Amino acid sequence: MTESPVTARRPGARSYTTCGELRIGDAGRVVTLKGWVNRRRDHGGLIFLDLRDRYGITQVVANPEHSPDAHAVAERARGEYVLAVTGRVVARPEGTVNLSLPTGEIEVLAERIEILNPSKPLPFPIHEEAEVDESLRLEFRYLDLRRERMQRNLMLRHQVTRFIRQYLDERDFVEVETPMLIKSTPEGARDYVVPSRLFPGHFYALPQSPQQLKQLLMVAGFDRYYQIARCMRDEDLRADRQPEFTQLDLEMSFVDVEDVLLLIEGLYTELFERFSSKPIRQKPFPRLTFAEAMLRYGSDKPDLRFSMEIGDVTDIVTGSQFSVFARAVEEGGVVRGLVAPGLSGASRRQTDELTELARSFGARGLVWLALQQEEGALSARSPVAKFLSGEEIDGIAGRLGGKPGDLVLLVADQASVAANALGRLRSHLGHELGLVDTGxxxxxxxxxxxxxxxxxxxxxxxxxxxxxxxxxxxxxxxxETEPGRVRAKAYDLVADGWELGTGSIRIHRREVQNAIFRIMGYDESEIERRFGHLLRAFEYGAPPHGGMAPGLDRTVMILAGEENIREVIAFPKNQRAQDLMFGAPSPIDEQQLRELHIRVVLPEEEEQG
Structure with missing residues (x-):
């Protein structure tokens, strides 16, 4: 039996057929498939093997009357065995076609089966989606990555990255790699550091971002740079953070804020229209000042998929008989609130839970007003209703857009505390009440x-x-006089309540950069030691420049419909920054430590002396 290729082989093309490409038009061809046993079914004579690779699944039939040798091997095969199967493509018998599979109209009648490698019993199922402890998934990540959802996520990541490269290439950007071993400079998080063997007591830092390097590329005349950059930050983790992550890093010369925003907005519009089935709610993207976002949504990454907004009622309750409001205003604070629609019938337990939630977000407490209609007038059911006048209740409801049947939630505190607490309550209620348009x-x-x-x-x-x-x-x-009032030429891209990336127009003049460092408390010797390389470059014709660094992991996470970036990273760390598969971080041997001129002092040794 001679295998018949689908097409003439190109140099470097595979020498076998994938498990996702055969169709009814291939009936009669002799092919070789290589892959993993997804499922095995023994029908008391005929053995059916679903052979899987990343391209799909093909059903293989081992018939003892057609090929006893192939059938004997199929009897030994089990889930996740790696097989090579040679056989003829045939149409499935009438009534057995599987329309849910692209290959479901055909099967391969096995002539020869070879076990390339057996598999031990699996720690968790692969051919079906099941709830599996994440620690187990990360320990056996190479098995987890065989699952259809994970392969789909990584393929999406590949396609997104390819799209980004093509988009930027068409706009004259140059991809430049920057070093992974650099100097430690403050950029907002702790550095991961690498000791130098050749220079005892000296260390490299792993880059938190290529920030200074891309600015130096602007000085070098590469006016449009980008990089799919690996970045490392030693910081506390959460769902959208990893100790090492990937960002689209880009920089442009001779631009202002508008140039950068138009480029990135164009990229993300095309990217999401290409790779997501969900429409973009509003184009062009709305623009909010930081102050406006904090006032209306209590967050610098507002989720605009629902319209619940925060309002300020400080002026309405100034001089109120309710001491909590009056004291907050006297102390220079604010009274702000939002409306939970249709929640006026909330039980005491529910309002207590909301109050505790607000306290956990930093507020001193939460005032609630259940709005109702009594004899044609608006009133409120609340433990504090007797301290509020009818004019105050009407004013609060009118300012916040509340109506009978709604629950008003108010926080009296400093502006930053009120914004944070109400912003997080807003997000909680948006999901709890089903207000978020997930479509x-x-x-x-x-x-x-x-x-x-x-x-x-x-x-x-x-x-x-x-x-x-x-x-x-x-x-x-x-x-020099009021640094707290100075605004930055900076901008954040937000999608669905996630911060996708931050950027800014950069300083390109030494005297301005020196002034910033002095305000931050650095003296001249420290400025020179930490940043002298960059400041000297500014003296040699540095052009005005700016850029941005959207997170690739978060972008793909949103496109994939996942809630955690670990689901779109091939080999992530857990929430304690551990690699459970490799067992890292781990100790190194004494010889390595001696070569690096390092002595390890454990915490208990520090306490002893």
């Missing part, structure tokens, strides 16, 4: 954030994004 993607830009934020513990100003972000031109006079 669309909602993008927005958040622009003009503060350049600095005050670090009370350190007693100094810190860059809100990173110290290379340019201030808004109109705010330059405030740098």
């Amino acid at each position: 669309v993607h909602a993008f927005c830009w958040v622009v003009d954030p503060p350049l600095f934020e005050w670090d009370a513990e350190a007693g100094r100003w810190e860059a809100m994004h990173h110290p290379f972000t340019a201030p808004v031109d109109d705010d330059l006079p405030l740098l």
Whole structure:
């Protein structure tokens, strides 16, 4: 029997047929398939093997009357055995066609079967979606990645990356790799550091991002740069964070904020229209200032798939008989709230749970008003209703858009505390009440954030994004006198309540960059030691430039409909930054430590002396 190829083989093409390509038109061909046993079914004579690879599944039939040798091997085969099967493609008998499979009209009648490698019993099922403990999945990640959903996610990631490269290539961008071993400089998170064997006591840092390197590429004249960049940050983890992650890193010369936003918005519009079945809710993407986002949504990454907004009622309750409101206003705070539609019938247990939730978000408490209609007038059921006048209740309801049947939730606190607590309550209620439209993607830009934020513990100003972000031109006079009022030429891309990426126009003049460092508390010697390489470059004709770094992991996560970036990363760490498959991090032997001139001091040894 001679195998008949589908087409003439190209150099480097595979020498066998994949398990996803055969159709009824291939009936009569002799083919060789190679893959894993997805399922095995013994019908007391005929043995059916579903052979799987990343392209699909083909049913193989081992008939003892047609090929006793192939049947004997099929009897030994079990789930996840790796087989090579040679046989003839035949149409499935009438009544056995499986229309749910692209290959479901045919099967391969086995002439020869070879077991290339057996498999031990599996720690969890692969051919079906089942709830499996994540630790077990990560320990056996190579098995987890055989599952259809995981293969689909990684293929999507590949396609997204390819699309991005093509999009940027068509717009004159140049892909440049930057080093993984660099100098430790403050960029907002702890560095992962690598000791130098040749220079005892000296260390490299793994890049938190290629930030300074891409700026130096602008100085070098590569006016449009990008990189699918690996970044490392030693920070606490959550669903959308990993110690090592991937971002689309790009930078452009001679641009302003508008240029960057138009480029990225065009990319993400085409990307999501290509790879998601959900429409984009609003185009062009809405733009919110940072102050507006915090006031209306209590978050700098607002989920715009639902319309519940926060309102400020401070002016309405100024001088209120309710002491909680009056005290908050006297102390320079605010009273803000939102409306939970249709929730006025909430039980005491439900309102207590919402109050505890608000406290867990940092608020001192939560005031609730269940709005109702009594004798044609609006009233409120609440433990504090007797302290509020009818005018105050009417004013609060009117400002927040509340009506009979709704539950008003109010926080009286400092503005930042109220925003955070109400923003997180908004997100909680949006999902709990089914208000989030999960059938669309909602993008927005958040622009003009503060350049600095005050670090009370350190007693100094810190860059809100990173110290290379340019201030808004109109705010330059405030740098030395009121740094807290200076806005940054920065912008965040938000989708469905996730921050996809942050960018800014960069500082390109040494005197401005020096001023920023001084405000952050660095003296001249420290500025030179940490950033001298960048500042010197600014003295040799650095062009104005800016860019952005959207997260590839988060982008693919949203496109794949996943809730965790670990589901779209081939070999992720767990939430404790451990690699359960390799067993990393792990100790290294004494010889390696001696070569690196390092002595390990464990925490208990530090406590002893």
